[in-house]
Amino acid sequence: MTVAKTALWIAESQMMKETEDIVHMSLDFLPLKSYANITEGNALRIDWENVIPKNELHYIMGNPPFVGARIMSASQKNDLLSVFGKIKNVGNMDYVCSWYKKAADFMTNTMIRTALVSTNSVSQGEQVANLWKPLFESGVHIDFAHRTFRWDSEAKIKAHVHCVIIGFSKAANSKNKMLYVDDRVQVVENINGYLLDAENIFIESRNKPIYNVPEISMGNQPIDNGNYLFTQEEKDEFIKKEPKSEKYFKLWYGAEEFINRKPRYCLWLGNCKPNELKKMPECIKRINNVRKYRLSSKRMATLKLADTPTRFQTENMPSETYIVIPEVSSEKRKYIPIGFMNSDVLCSNKLRVIPNANLYHFGVLTSNVHMAWMRAVCGRLEMRYQYSNKIVYNNFPWCNPTPEKKAKIEKTAQAILDARALYPDSSLADLYDELTMPPELRKAHQQNDRAVMQAYGFSIKDMTESKCVAELMKLYQTLTKKD
Numbered sequence: 328m329t330v331a332k333t334a335l336w337i338a339e340s341q342m343m344k345e346t347e348d349i350v351h352m353s354l355d356f357l358p359l360k361s362y363a364n365i366t367e368g369n370a371l372r373i374d375w376e377n378v379i380p381k382n383e384l385h386y387i388m389g390n391p392p393f394v395g396a397r398i399m400s401a402s403q404k405n406d407l408l409s410v411f412g413k414i415k416n417v418g419n420m421d422y423v424c425s426w427y428k429k430a431a432d433f434m435t436n437t438m439i440r441t442a443l444v445s446t447n448s449v450s451q452g453e454q455v456a457n458l459w460k461p462l463f464e465s466g467v468h469i470d471f472a473h474r475t476f477r478w479d480s481e482a483k484i485k486a487h488v489h490c491v492i493i494g495f496s497k498a499a500n501s502k503n504k505m506l507y508v509d510d511r512v513q514v515v516e517n518i519n520g521y522l523l524d525a526e527n528i529f530i531e532s533r534n535k536p537i538y539n540v541p542e543i544s545m546g547n548q549p550i551d552n553g554n555y556l557f558t559q560e561e562k563d564e565f566i567k568k569e570p571k572s573e574k575y576f577k578l579w580y581g582a583e584e585f586i587n588r589k590p591r592y593c594l595w596l597g598n599c600k601p602n603e604l605k606k607m608p609e610c611i612k613r614i615n616n617v618r619k620y621r622l623s624s625k626r627m628a629t630l631k632l633a634d635t636p637t638r639f640q641t642e643n644m645p646s647e648t649y650i651v652i653p654e655v656s657s658e659k660r661k662y663i664p665i666g667f668m669n670s671d672v673l674c675s676n677k678l679r680v681i682p683n684a685n686l687y688h689f690g691v692l693t694s695n696v697h698m699a700w701m702r703a704v705c706g707r708l709e710m711r712y713q714y715s716n717k718i719v720y721n722n723f724p725w726c727n728p729t730p731e732k733k734a735k736i737e738k739t740a741q742a743i744l745d746a747r748a749l750y751p752d753s754s755l756a757d758l759y760d761e762l763t764m765p766p767e768l769r770k771a772h773q774q775n776d777r778a779v780m781q782a783y784g785f786s787i788k789d790m791t792e793s794k795c796v797a798e799l800m801k802l803y804q805t806l807t808k809k810d
Contacts, residue, residue, distance in 0.1 A: 371406040371425050375433050387433070387441040391426035393448070393488075416457045421448050424458045427495075431467050434497045440470065442494040447475040450491055450522045452706030452718055456529035459520030463527050466497045469518040473507040475710065489710050491522060521703055525797040528804055530704045533721040537806050541683040543720045545654075546581075546674035547593075548641035550632055552620040554613045555594045562592040569609035575599060581675035582653035586664055588754040593673050596637040604637075645682035646670055650689055652679040652720075658710045662772060663701065664755035665693045667744075679714055687733055690740030693772070694779035696795060697723060703796045724802035728782035736782060739775035746771040 366378045370391075394403055396419050403422050410425040410432075411417050423445045430441040448454050450472075459467075473492040492507075503514045506524060515524035536542060549555055556579060557565060566573045572594065579593035596610060604610060614636045621633035632640055648667050654677045656663050667689070674680055681688065691697055700723055706713040714720070728736065746768040747758060757763055780787055785795060 369406065371410055371429060375429070381433070381437050381439065384437075384439050387430050387439060388443070389426065390444040391423045393446040394422035395448075396421050414461070416453070419453060420457050421446070421454060423449060424454065427458060427462065427493075431462050431465060431495070431497070435466070436497075438496075438498045440494065440496040440498065440500075442471075442492060444478075444490055444492050447489045447491045447707060449493070450474075450520060452704070452713065452715060453532055454706075455520040455704075456531040459527075460529045462495075463520070467495050468497075468500070469504070469520075469522075470494045470496055470500050470502070471505040471507070472518050472522045474522050475707075476509070477710075489707070493522070523703060523796060524793060525800050526804070528800045530718055530722045530803065532717040534717065536721045537723070537803070538725040540688060540725055541681050543652075543679055543681045543716045544643055545641065545676045545716065546643050546651075546678045546680050547639045548676040549593075550621060550629055550640045551617045554616045554620070555596075557592045557594065559592070565594075565609065569607050571603070571607050572610055575610075578672045579675065580651070580668070580672060581677035582655055583677070585651060585666070585674075585678060586653055586656065586755045590672075595673060597639070597642070599637065641676060643680050644670070644673065645680065647682065650681040650684040650692070652681070652692070652714050653677070654679060654714055655708050655711050656714070658707070658712055659761065660759045661695075661761060662693055662698055662759060663712060663714065664759050665689065666755070679716060679720070681720075686737040686740045690736040690743075690775055691725065691779055691782075693740070693743060693775065695772075695776040695792075696779050696783060696785070696799070699792045699795045700724075700799050702792075722803060724799055724806055726779070726783045732778070732782040735778045736775070739771065739778045742771040743768065743775055 366373070370389075394400075399407070399422055407420060407422060407425050408417065410428050411420070426443060426445070427449065430443070433439065434441060449458055471492075471494040475489050475491055478488045478490045504516070504518055506513050506515045506518055506522065513524070517524065517526065519525050519527045520529065557576070562576055566576075575594055575596055576592045577595050579591045581591075584590050594610070594613065596604065596614065599610075604614070618633050618636040621629050621636065624630055628640070632638070647670055649670070650665060651668050651674055652665050653663060668674060701712060701714065701719050704722070705715060705719050746765065747755075749767060750758060750765060753765075758765065758768055777787055780790060783798075785798065790798075
């Protein structure tokens with residue numbers, strides 16, 4: 328191309344014109360015209376300098392494709408490895424990360440700047456440390472960014488993609504760093520990998536909590552092909568056929584059942600004695616179905632489970648009351664609905680389980696402080712929150728309250744539970760909808776928020792969510808220095 332400013336356009340989908348609209352570019356070669364020089368090929372395999380010499384290039388722009396780390400084809404995995412090599416956590420990286428790395432390598436010792444439209448996964452959850460930590464260490468900095476927005480495809484088959492736009496480079500940049508959120512723009516000191524105005528801190532996967540609090544784990548994972556799970560009607564019908572099975576049914580909650588207060592039932596036969604099982608032919612049929620299902624798997628771990636068909640793959644059954652947190656919940660809620668469960672209730676792997684937790688832990692976890700942290704560092708399913716044990720909970724920097732402030736949090740936490748109890752026929756989805764949230768519950772949460780913020784020493788009057796996250800990241804950095 329022969330233009331005043333030369334750009335390398337990396338196009339992997341039909342969204343080029345839409346990208347121009349979003350970033351409001353006024354470059355004279357957009358939209359592409361017939362005189363444009365286009366090289367077709369695998370952008371991760373070709374040498375970009377064979378397309379255009381570095382000394383003739385000013386900008387790299389594009390919208391790379393998204394393929395999740397767990398669903399890439401063998402050739403795509405090889406593409407990613409060809410760019411990153413066999414570095415730590417490369418197997419957990421999404422395909423789109425390859426374009427960021429390839430562009431960063433290409434920009435070394437140049438004045439080239441890159442802007443990519445990509446899925447928001449690159450600024451969420453474990454992807455941030457995996458991708459941006461090595462890039463920042465190599466000299467990359469983010470010059471501007473547009474935080475998550477929904478991109479509606481103009482294709483015949485409508486697709487809603489949640490995207491970010493990130494402009495980054497290695498060359499010195501004296502211009503203001505611009506952070507776009509919805510229709511607003513602000514000048515910021517720094518843009519980190521979470522696309523926040525905060526220091527370059529990375530929240531990496533951690534197996535144990537960073538602070539001395541109860542450990543978290545996921546609930547039960549049956550691997551049963553539905554044979555042990557029942558609706559109320561299905562359970563009643565089964566008991567008619569097999570009356571002796573009634574005592575082996577337990578309430579069963581996943582994230583959806585918990586939020587909507589519509590439990591199912593689980594036929595838990597793990598502790599049933601063989602001589603009792605022999606007297607329940609309908610249960611034996613279910614056990615046999617589970618065994619056959621597991622034997623049909625290609626996974627060695629599942630095949631091994633076929634030897635114990637009455638047991639779950641993951642079994643987590645606390646002996647006392649415990650806290651549960653949905654793995655996935657709506658981003659439209661200010662607070663993730665969190666609650667307590669009794670020991671006679673079973674939860675699926677779609678709920679996070681915290682045994683030995685008390686009112687104080689509940690109060691902090693359900694507060695606006697913890698919610699701000701969660702929103703900043705969690706992964707997303709589309710835009711829904713994905714609460715991670717190893718990223719969100721285990722890295723959360725808890726406060727160290729005085730006995731008086733801890734007692735106040737316990738009091739406000741109980742008030743939240745009391746406010747919920749006023750509406751026994753309403754689901755948590757109803758109670759935590761911003762349009763239908765009862766005033767008693769909203770007030771209880773606001774009082775709990777204030778109690779937790781006071782325990783952290785945060786200003787109640789002027790502490791915005793972004794400032795709160797920045798302070799939490801400083802606390803996190805202090806705690807991790809002790810590791």
